[in-house]
Amino acid sequence: MGSQSRPLAEYGPDIWGDKFVSNHRDFELWKAYSEERDALKNEVWSMLLSDGEKWTEKLILINTVERLGVGYHFADYIEEMLAEMHDARARTDENYDLFTTALYFRVLRQHGYNVSSEIFNKYKDNDGKFSEAIARDREGLLSLYEATHLRTHGEVVLDEALDFTTSHLKTIAKSFDSGSLAKQVKRALEQPLHKGIQRIENKHFILFYEDSPSKNDVLLKFAKLDFNLVQMLYKQELSQVKRWWADIDFESKFPQFRSRVVEGYLWAVANAFEPCFAMARIMYTKMLCALSVSDDLYDAYGTMDELNTYTKAIESLDIDSMNGLPDHCKMCYNTSLNVFSEFEEQIVKQGSYDDVSYLKEAFKANLLAFHKEATWCDKNYVPSLKEYLMNSTTSSCICMLGLCIILGTGHGDTIEASGQQINQKLLLPQKQWGE
Numbered sequence: 001m002g003s004q005s006r007p008l009a010e011y012g013p014d015i016w017g018d019k020f021v022s023n024h025r026d027f028e029l030w031k032a033y034s035e036e037r038d039a040l041k042n043e044v045w046s047m048l049l050s051d052g053e054k055w056t057e058k059l060i061l062i063n064t065v066e067r068l069g070v071g072y073h074f075a076d077y078i079e080e081m082l083a084e085m086h087d088a089r090a091r092t093d094e095n096y097d098l099f100t101t102a103l104y105f106r107v108l109r110q111h112g113y114n115v116s117s118e119i120f121n122k123y124k125d126n127d128g129k130f131s132e133a134i135a136r137d138r139e140g141l142l143s144l145y146e147a148t149h150l151r152t153h154g155e156v157v158l159d160e161a162l163d164f165t166t167s168h169l170k171t172i173a174k175s176f177d178s179g180s181l182a183k184q185v186k187r188a189l190e191q192p193l194h195k196g197i198q199r200i201e202n203k204h205f206i207l208f209y210e211d212s213p214s215k216n217d218v219l220l221k222f223a224k225l226d227f228n229l230v231q232m233l234y235k236q237e238l239s240q241v242k243r244w245w246a247d248i249d250f251e252s253k254f255p256q257f258r259s260r261v262v263e264g265y266l267w268a269v270a271n272a273f274e275p276c277f278a279m280a281r282i283m284y285t286k287m288l289c290a291l292s293v294s295d296d297l298y299d300a301y302g303t304m305d306e307l308n309t310y311t312k313a314i315e316s317l318d319i320d321s322m323n324g325l326p327d328h329c330k331m332c333y334n335t336s337l338n339v340f341s342e343f344e345e346q347i348v349k350q351g352s353y354d355d356v357s358y359l360k361e362a363f364k365a366n367l368l369a370f371h372k373e374a375t376w377c378d379k380n381y382v383p384s385l386k387e388y389l390m391n392s393t394t395s396s397c398i399c400m401l402g403l404c405i406i407l408g409t410g411h412g413d414t415i416e417a418s419g420q421q422i423n424q425k426l427l428l429p430q431k432q433w434g435e
Contacts, residue, residue, distance in 0.1 A: 006303050011296075014251070014259040021246060023239035025232055033229050040222035041073060047219070048074060048081075055085050056100050063107055064216075067193075068209060068223035069202030069230075072274045079111065086113050098123060098140030106147040110194070117155045120144070130164040138172055141165050142185055149194040180211040197270040202227065233275055238265050241285045248335060250293060254328050256301045257293045264288035271405045279350060280408025283343045287404050290336040291366060291397055297332050298370035304378045311371045314364055336363065347407055359407060362400035369395035 047061060062078055065071050071078060086108055096104070101119055108115045125131045134140060145165035151158035169185050176182035187204055206223055209215050242261050250257050267288065268281035298307055310329045313321035319337060322330050340363075344356050369391050376383055383391070393399075406412060 006301060011256070011258050011300070014262075016259075016262045018242075020235065020238045020262065021242045023235050025236060030229070030232060033225050037222060037225040037229060040218055040225065043218050044070070044222055045074070047216075048077060055088060056096065059085060059100070059103060059107060063103055064209070064219065066107075067202065067205040068219065069199065069206070069273075070223050070226050073226075082108055082111050082113070086115075095122075098134050098137050099143045102140065102143035102147040106143070106150055106194075109147075109150040117151065117158050120157050120161055130161065135168045138181060138185070141168055141172070142181070142188060145169055145188060146193050149192045180208050180213075183211070184208050197266075199230075199269055199273045230273075230275055233278065234265075234269065237278055237282055238262065241265060241282055241289075244286065245289060248331075250331065254301075254331060256328075257296045257332075260289055260292040261285060264292070267401070268405075271401075272409055277409050279346050280405055283339070283346060283408050284401065284404050286339045287343070288397075288401065290332075290339045291363070291400070293332045293335060294367055295370055297329065298367075298374045301328065302374070304374065307371055307374050311367060314367045317360055317364065343404075343407070347410075347412065350410060355412065356407065359400065359403050362403055365394050366397050366400055 044065070048058075048065070053061070058081060062071070062081060065074065066078070085104070089104065105115050105117070105119060123130055123134050134144075142165075144161055148158045148162040148165065151162075166189070169189055173182070173186050173189060176185075187208075191201070193201055202223075206220070206227060209220055209223070238261070241264075245259060245261050251259060264285040265281065268284040271284065272280045297310065302310065306326060306329055309325060310333070313325060313329075313333060315321075317337070317340070319334075322333050325333060340356060340360060343359070347356070372391050373395060375381075
């Protein structure tokens, strides 16, 4: 397309408009909800601490608490209980039903335990196939289906279990139109739990649980109140970021760049939904917005001469490097600098690991990857699959946004411990671009 051609994309307007800019929280309602939730929380604690329950019953309760979205209130205790269950189960050879076995496997794998998938071989017949007898256990089938989505490469028994359960659950979904279990089956086929966004799946499960004949009214009310309180918090945070974006005023100055605030905030919630991670969500969203406008600059507005200059300036990532950049590039550059500066201030206030150098290197690597793609487009070059995948590993921004969440949630010390490996991965695209 020639080095002076401007590739003008026609992005539609932000569909959200000013919807989330204003947020008038009812503090009296907030206070009333909080007080009622805290009282119910004590009752839920009593359920979890009950000594009379078998470990299988406690596992079911833990799963229910987590799927209702309130597990974060009891996180340390849940980890302690699962550790005990894992140790006890390792020492016993008791036979449990399909539902319990699959639930045990899924919940413990979700929490990082290396539970063997060989425990499902006992549900096979003499021909090495899953027995049709278990197809009559609808709850067991659903439990096994959800468990299969935590499989790793090479776990053939879980690959077979997925095929088996999917086939039978589709039949069940057609045969039963109502009831909590039927609704859960249809939702699971559409969106497996492990592959969903936790807060969205929490909302669905609250509705399923409300229809369940075995529901606990105290737990249900606690979950509803907590969900509404957390939603209020999310609205407040989103309003804060929307106002920040409005103050920068990309929309009137350079409408060619997209506003991705709402989408970015949803991604932030997907990565760190717990209320205590407000700063992580806000900074993640701002960082994604800064990345997004730079992405649009490379994909949909900048000439190659501008992009070459902009990419060179990014190598230093300091305010003096903005000199000589056109106004739209300066705006993208300055937005990024301000976000990094604010992020560093916030994590210092948080009292956690405050070195954002790896995050800055990841940002530079992302823009170098964007530049490579723009160069391919300018030269009408079609990369090989290997070239494309190697570059898109960086241009997808997964590494950088992952680092953003790690820093924002106070786990930056893990970055320092893995610094050499991270640095090698980040420098790869830079070396490619410089060759």
